[in-house]
Amino acid sequence: MKQLKVLTFSTLFPSSVRPNHGIFVETRLRELIKSGQVESRVVAPVPWFPSSNPRWGEYAKFAATPAREQRNGIDVRHPRYLLAPKVGMTSAPLTLALGARAAVQQLIDEGFDFDVIDAHYYYPDGVAAALLAKWFDKPLTITARGTDLNLIPQHMLPRRMIQWAARRAAASIGVCAALMEVLRGWGHDPARLHVLRNGVDLERFRPWPQTDMRAELGVSGEPLLLSVGHLIERKGHHVAIEALAEIVKQRPGARLVIIGEGEERAALTALAVRLGVADQVRLTGSLPNTELPKWYSAADALLLCSSREGWANVLLESMACGTPVVATDIWGTPEVVALPEAGRLVARRDGASFAAATRDLLAADVDCAATRRYAEGFSWQATTDGQLALFDRVTREARRDA
Incomplete structure (x- = not known):
């Protein structure tokens, strides 16, 4: 040709x-x-x-x-x-x-x-x-x-x-x-x-040692949860904060890092204060795409609480770094999260449902290598x-x- x-x-x-x-x-x-x-x-x-x-x-x-x-x-x-x-x-x-x-x-x-x-x-x-x-x-x-x-x-x-x-x-x-x-x-x-x-770029997005990444980034948490995307209502960062508020009731060491910038920043900060988890939530602002593998590798799970998605790249990026996901069961997302080692799908877009799915995922103790192997099918x-x-x-x- x-x-x-x-x-x-x-x-x-x-x-x-x-x-x-x-x-x-x-x-x-x-x-x-x-x-x-x-x-x-x-x-x-x-x-x-x-x-x-x-x-x-x-x-x-x-x-x-x-x-x-x-x-x-x-x-x-x-x-x-x-x-x-x-x-x-x-x-x-x-x-x-x-x-x-x-x-x-x-x-x-x-x-x-x-x-x-x-x-x-x-x-x-x-x-x-x-x-x-x-x-x-x-x-x-x-x-x-x-x-x-x-x-x-x-x-x-x-x-x-x-x-x-x-x-x-x-x-x-x-x-x-x-x-x-x-x-x-x-x-x-x-x-x-x-x-x-x-x-997904399997060269750029690959697992790094979790302990090393947490030390380099200055983050901690058991578990450490991640939410990535523009700070707009559709991305559902507020749902991730609500889920964290439920999770800390049983696991007070839980932390949530939100990566992104946008119009909802002040509202998200106020929500964390209102729910009593302000000290457990960190908003980093927008970060270069090249920095994301470190954050994915540091986390225990990625939460994507969107109301609409076509094909969310952050899901594959996270999985390529060995970190499973919890995501709303909408549009193309079931095509991305199709096996247990990939993560969990959530039918109801609310904090309680995301908290329950996250607890289930963490309890399953998914092997990081299995999640990475799953992502390798999406070159x-x-x-x-x-x-x-x-x-x-x-x-x-x-x-x-x-």
Whole structure:
């Protein structure tokens, strides 16, 4: 198979200013490029903002993002698009496509006449990519990752635009089967629906001696629990704190470390105080992805108390470090946590239920090596092979129909 030229399109892609943003998209692309069969350029638009003054917080990072940069040997462009207040949700696909159009044309003018557009996140990114695919007459694949199909379609106009984009796409990819069931339920052709799960970097995420990691990080706890993700309600860190409050009644040495930053920080701190576990809860703020293996290795269990997830990367990352998980039984999570050595699934998203499942997991004394072996079944190779086969088929069909 000749080397394919792939244009990766997504607002979910890291930059030098936001190195952890959408790192799962970058990881999948890097693994694909390792095959030697794909050449890629990335167009990762960011909303226009007038000032990079730090007082504007996250908004300032939009302005500070370079127009073009190299990340891990990949050429990445960050064109600006207008994200209007209040009406931005419905107008974003068009402004996103218009903002990116010149950057895409410039790639072609420089000699990168790509074979396929590979878009990530169905809305607004996938809809914008469908417009670009139409304008540039290119085949398109769109990967669904979670809230783009399990939350956003609750809004009528975005749902209609998602359905249009799915009809325009040569293939839709879900990181879990549950997401493709949404499109199947809407009547889309099952032959164009594919499941290519995320993998885990088994080199980066591997077990380190728990005692050494606790000493290095300055943490302790019996048990030591971990909750990782943006500090937003959907991630359920408040449920993890409620679970801790139940667990300490029997195991007063229990501790919870929450890694992430976001709007819920003050509320989570107040909740820990109200439940009397403020001294047992530590919020680290956001940490580089490269630091996470130490924390996973230090912990006895990871708690993921989300209300929605497509395919939660933190689950595999934790298991690859030998640490089992306790997670809400939703969407793609049962596809990740499928055996006892992986962890436990929780039907009810409340503190008492998570506490009971955590106690059960800890009592089982799961062998760290068994958890690691389970995670080793989720390397990136199968996903890379699936992408190569899919892109090859899509581009051959496009040439045939031209």
